[in-house]
Amino acid sequence: MNKIIQINLAGQAVSIDEIAYQSLSHYLQTLEQHFANMKDGKEILADIESRIAELFFGKIKKGNSFINKQDVDEAIKLMGTPEDMGIEDDEPNQQKNYTKSTAGRKLFRDTEDRVLGGVCSGLGAYLDMDTSLVRIIVVLLIIFTGIPLIAYFVLWAIVPEATTPNDRFRMQGGNTTVNDIVNNVRTEATDIARTVKNEANNVAENLKKNSNLKQSGSSVVNGLEQITRFFAKIFGAGTLIVLVIVGVALSIFLLANATGGLTLNAGDMDVVTPSILRSPTLNWIFSISLLSLVLIPIGTLCYAIILFIFNMDVRLSIKAVFLSWLLSLAIFIGISIYSAGDVNVKSFKEFGEKIRNSKFKLGDNDIYYDESYKLESDTSKQDNPNDSITTPEIKKDTSLAELQWL
Amino acid sequence: MDICLHNKMKIENTQSQMRKGVLEYCILTLTSTGEVYASDIISHLKDAKLIVVEGTLYPLLTRLKNSGLLKYEWKESDQGPPRKYYSLTEEGQEFTNKLAETWNELKTSVNKITETK
Numbered sequence: 001m002n003k004i005i006q007i008n009l010a011g012q013a014v015s016i017d018e019i020a021y022q023s024l025s026h027y028l029q030t031l032e033q034h035f036a037n038m039k040d041g042k043e044i045l046a047d048i049e050s051r052i053a054e055l056f057f058g059k060i061k062k063g064n065s066f067i068n069k070q071d072v073d074e075a076i077k078l079m080g081t082p083e084d085m086g087i088e089d090d091e092p093n094q095q096k097n098y099t100k101s102t103a104g105r106k107l108f109r110d111t112e113d114r115v116l117g118g119v120c121s122g123l124g125a126y127l128d129m130d131t132s133l134v135r136i137i138v139v140l141l142i143i144f145t146g147i148p149l150i151a152y153f154v155l156w157a158i159v160p161e162a163t164t165p166n167d168r169f170r171m172q173g174g175n176t177t178v179n180d181i182v183n184n185v186r187t188e189a190t191d192i193a194r195t196v197k198n199e200a201n202n203v204a205e206n207l208k209k210n211s212n213l214k215q216s217g218s219s220v221v222n223g224l225e226q227i228t229r230f231f232a233k234i235f236g237a238g239t240l241i242v243l244v245i246v247g248v249a250l251s252i253f254l255l256a257n258a259t260g261g262l263t264l265n266a267g268d269m270d271v272v273t274p275s276i277l278r279s280p281t282l283n284w285i286f287s288i289s290l291l292s293l294v295l296i297p298i299g300t301l302c303y304a305i306i307l308f309i310f311n312m313d314v315r316l317s318i319k320a321v322f323l324s325w326l327l328s329l330a331i332f333i334g335i336s337i338y339s340a341g342d343v344n345v346k347s348f349k350e351f352g353e354k355i356r357n358s359k360f361k362l363g364d365n366d367i368y369y370d371e372s373y374k375l376e377s378d379t380s381k382q383d384n385p386n387d388s389i390t391t392p393e394i395k396k397d398t399s400l401a402e403l404q405w406l
Numbered sequence: 407m408d409i410c411l412h413n414k415m416k417i418e419n420t421q422s423q424m425r426k427g428v429l430e431y432c433i434l435t436l437t438s439t440g441e442v443y444a445s446d447i448i449s450h451l452k453d454a455k456l457i458v459v460e461g462t463l464y465p466l467l468t469r470l471k472n473s474g475l476l477k478y479e480w481k482e483s484d485q486g487p488p489r490k491y492y493s494l495t496e497e498g499q500e501f502t503n504k505l506a507e508t509w510n511e512l513k514t515s516v517n518k519i520t521e522t523k
Binding site for chain 1: 464465486488
């Protein structure tokens with residue numbers, strides 16, 4: 001049996017069966033592509049949607065309990081194909097643009113082909129890669145660096161699940177290009193300019209007539225709202241940049257800490273940043289949990305800003321975000337309490353000193369030296385009692401650290 | 407009997423060019439009666455066989471509105487979403503009057519030519 005779903009069409013709740021919905025959304029998408037590069041495309045599309053909603057409303061009123069494929073076909077026949085709507089186009093070059101714009105592919109989680117959350121299969125569809133290949137890469141990266149582990153949970157939380165046929169269509173759809181985004185922004189900007197102009201005209205006219213004051217008032221508000229939104233978007237973009245910089249800096253620092261220290265170039269000798277905790281394993285868990293603790297809110301905020309800037313529908317599972325944040329908080333608190341005595345105070349002191357007087361005296365934290373340093377430093381590290389115990393692990397870490405940062 | 411495809415396309419093209427020119431004038435004239443809803447305009451145009459599908463009208467209305475000839479007002483509807491009711495602006499009224507003059511002139515000219523043929 002065909003599933004009945006509730007959709008929102010031009011602000012109206014419409015019950016529609018799934019097959020009918022598929023063909024309706026396909027039709028609307030074709031129109032959207034057709035009008036994508038037209039100045040007034042959005043408005044025209046809204047008019048058409050609103051009219052279709054009205055036609056459906058009539059069907060429901062007649063006694064149909066939901067909209068079926070036949071109703072959709074009728075409506076489509078009545079409204080006509082995109083080609084019918086283009087006849088008034090005077091600008092000949094627009095014809096070319098229609099074919100250029102492709103349906104944007106959207107990142108979804110493919111829960112029909114999943115191991116955990118369907119993130120990998122969704123990514124595969126998005127990147128046009130084989131799902132198994134994505135999975136292998138992700139698993140290898142998790143084993144060797146641990147980084148995708150957070151990324152996986154973050155994506156699980158924020159990427160919407162492909163639930164409807166339309167979602168699946170968009171998941172596998174055409175190619176998203178930077179061009180689409182640029183176009184989106186451009187139409188937005190011209191939209192605003194146009195609205196401002198129109199509203200100004202309307203207001204002037206209405207004042208002249210001295211009537212309809214109420215409506216003109218609301219038009220002004222409407223125009224102001226658009227302008228405010230525009231500036232809010234610029235502000236949002238600024239915030240986004242700052243957040244990304246902070247996020248990246250923190251990630252670099254913490255990941256460096258997790259995987260073995262960041263090599264800084266001080267004078268003619270490299271200095272390695274100290275690790276926060278002595279034990280490499282604890283240090284790794286500590287850094288990763290702290291990283292997700294910080295990155296989850298930053299990432300969520302960035303995501304929300306991006307959605308806002310590009311007028312995308314907000315599909316964010318706050319619950320999942322919050323839960324994964326709580327999880328990292330719990331791990332962070334746990335590890336902090338467990339390893340309070342393990343803080344590598346000495347290494348920090350030495351690091352500070354090293355930076356201050358650039359004497360290149362090597363500290364006791366020898367996790368990060370490559371072999372050549374080790375020979376030189378052997379004399380200066382008599383004070384590390386853990387040395388002999390941790391050596392095997394240290395070596396492994398060293399190679400990793402080199403892999404990543406050298 | 408057998409109009410070849412090429413000629414058929416040519417005719418269709420010319421027909422649509424002719425329609426296109428008058429369509430704007432017709433829409434403006436239909437709107438000059440006061441506040442009209444898009445589907446009212448459509449049913450008139452359909453009766454006159456000027457357009458076949460509704461979709462043709464929306465881009466036209468939007469363009470006329472954005473060039474300041476038409477304006478609209480939202481009205482609640484008991485048959486679904488709120489409707490846009492279109493009416494002429496002052497500029498649109500003048501524009502329509504001028505088009506009417508041109509149309510009458512054209513009509514006379516064309517009649518003169520086709521009748522004396």
